[in-house]
Amino acid sequence: xxxxxxxxxxxxxxxxxxxxxxxxxxxxxxxxxxxxxxxxxxxxxxxxxxxxxxxxxxxxxxxxxxxxxxxxxxxxxxxxxxxxxxxxxxxxxxxxxxxxxxxxxxxxxxxxxxxxxxxxxxxxxxxxxxxxxxxxxxxxxxxxxxxxxxxxxxxxxxxxxxxxxxxxxxxxxxxxxxxxxxxxxxxxxxxxxxxxxxxxxxxxxxxxxxxxxxxxxxxxxxxxxxxxxxxxxxxxxxxxxxxxxxxxxxxxxxxxxxxxxxxxxxxxxxxxxxxxxxxxxxxxxxxxxxxxxxxxxxxxxxxxxxxxxxxxxxxxxxxxxxxxxxxxxxxxxxxxxxxxxxxxxxxxxxxxxxxxxxxxxxxxxxxxxxxxxxxxxxxxxxxxxxxxxxxxxxxxxxxxxxxxxxxxxxxxxxxxxxxxxxxxxxxxxxxxxxxxxxxxxxxxxxxxxxxxxxxxxxxxxxxxxxxxxxxxxxx
RNA sequence: GGUCUCGUCGUCUAACGGUUAGGACGCCAGGUUCUCAUCCUGGCAAUCGGAGUUCGAUUCUCCGCGAGAUCACCA
Numbered sequence: 359x360x361x362x363x364x365x366x367x368x369x370x371x372x373x374x375x376x377x378x379x380x381x382x383x384x385x386x387x388x389x390x391x392x393x394x395x396x397x398x399x400x401x402x403x404x405x406x407x408x409x410x411x412x413x414x415x416x417x418x419x420x421x422x423x424x425x426x427x428x429x430x431x432x433x434x435x436x437x438x439x440x441x442x443x444x445x446x447x448x449x450x451x452x453x454x455x456x457x458x459x460x461x462x463x464x465x466x467x468x469x470x471x472x473x474x475x476x477x478x479x480x481x482x483x484x485x486x487x488x489x490x491x492x493x494x495x496x497x498x499x500x501x502x503x504x505x506x507x508x509x510x511x512x513x514x515x516x517x518x519x520x521x522x523x524x525x526x527x528x529x530x531x532x533x534x535x536x537x538x539x540x541x542x543x544x545x546x547x548x549x550x551x552x553x554x555x556x557x558x559x560x561x562x563x564x565x566x567x568x569x570x571x572x573x574x575x576x577x578x579x580x581x582x583x584x585x586x587x588x589x590x591x592x593x594x595x596x597x598x599x600x601x602x603x604x605x606x607x608x609x610x611x612x613x614x615x616x617x618x619x620x621x622x623x624x625x626x627x628x629x630x631x632x633x634x635x636x637x638x639x640x641x642x643x644x645x646x647x648x649x650x651x652x653x654x655x656x657x658x659x660x661x662x663x664x665x666x667x668x669x670x671x672x673x674x675x676x677x678x679x680x681x682x683x684x685x686x687x688x689x690x691x692x693x694x695x696x697x698x699x700x701x702x703x704x705x706x707x708x709x710x711x712x713x714x715x716x717x718x719x720x721x722x723x724x725x726x727x728x729x730x731x732x733x734x735x736x737x738x739x740x741x742x743x744x745x746x747x748x749x750x751x752x753x754x755x756x757x758x759x760x761x762x763x764x765x766x767x768x769x770x771x772x773x774x775x776x777x778x779x780x781x782x783x784x785x786x787x788x789x790x791x792x793x794x795x796x797x798x799x800x801x802x803x804x805x806x807x808x809x810x811x812x813x814x815x816x817x818x819x820x821x822x823x824x825x826x827x828x829x830x831x832x833x
Numbered sequence: 834g835g836u837c838u839c840g841u842c843g844u845c846u847a848a849c850g851g852u853u854a855g856g857a858c859g860c861c862a863g864g865u866u867c868u869c870a871u872c873c874u875g876g877c878a879a880u881c882g883g884a885g886u887u888c889g890a891u892u893c894u895c896c897g898c899g900a901g902a903u904c905a906c907c908a
Contacts, residue, residue: 367908369907369908371907371908403908404906404908407908469905469906472905479835479904484835485834485903486835486904486905503906504906521838521839525837526836527836529835529836530835530836530837530903537906538906539906542906544905545907545908546908549908564902565839566903566908567902567903567908568837568838569836569837569838569902570903571837592902597844631845633845633846634846635845635847637847639846639847639855639856639857641856658839658845660838661839661900661901662845662846665845665859667859668857668859670858671857672858674870674871712870714870714871725870739868783866790867791866791868792867794868795867795868797867798867798868799868806870807868807869808870
């Protein structure tokens, strides 16, 4: 059996969003699963669309997700270069083979003339076929005009790893352009040459190419080479509509998810399970699980909608199962500014308290700020509280004074705090919902916070008591 | 308009032609002496429609309907 060699071949025209990364992920998984090679190739044959910095961005995105490639533009490999604009002579050589065998010819028409043909077909509600206008005696090709493939229309049936058995009639086969008048090859031509030269065993790509496959098959035949196995994955759709997920609809750069504090492992798990499952009820797949269990024939044929809530849940699940010290290194850049003057031990303790409620790292500041700085008194926390708003200012003051008295004698370890808070419940004959809420609000000024005793223990006596006092003063 | 593809809870998805159509996210309710979260329990919720084949159809066939892709000197 031939070695597994898969590739990810983006055009450097922008960032990589979740939809785009999926084909890269699948290709990577197959390569790793079979101890094969994963190859990165830049398809930069349209110079007009190229975006400055996109190459670096694409490579950074793959790196961030841990999708390491074995051959590529920056690291080379046995079939270098891995950039199409640096391989023009290869395409010329292959084009000459077709010219020699009579399977390619110069397109004598101007772009405007072809547009006229196209408009005509459209007006007649027909699909446009260039070959209906194929010239009888095309001039010799001198490179100043497009070079077209001379197709041999016929019906095809073929197998797609995801879609299953597919078939089309001869009416979809056409004389597409191999080399543009600027000397660059089209995608349709270049990828076939490169995949053959680079010995790619399996092509994984989005469904926008599905309709072109019969044309590719026709070209493979003209070259007398066997096509690689093909897998067509459906698009990932936007969250609200049925549109393909695209940059225009606000699809986010995968690097933005990393910046927001999503874990690469969670992102990969999420993207993989968007349209794929292993047939069991497992939801969480480690990278190794995915490598072992991934299979193209379990990939869904229809497009999946992108649901960020599910990604959040998954990321939270990964965060929760992380060892604390590992999580600590991950969140280093995400602490609120006020945390800089606090030491490792303090922050580690804080992190331990919020670990189970953290969905992504950039939430860390809002979740932990009150551990590092006194927040301004927010009267609404009491006036909108369904129990506390019923109490008079005098009652509130009494409770806070009682709390102050009890806490001032505490050793401020969790155990002692719990004991004293429980005593205070009996003393004041209050429900926890009243007493604990009040103390929690006074000492945190936050709508939500971790357990009361644990929070107080971290804050310490000085700060806790000062905050209770501040709350009393503000009543 | 031609061609191709797809169609199970709101979302992601399971189900050799035989299941009370399962799981997960989300949502709702309850429990875990405060909030938020976690965890646990329970609940709501789906086979696009119509024929046909069959003892029996989510599954096979056909016709509708809906959705997506494509018909570029873009990939």
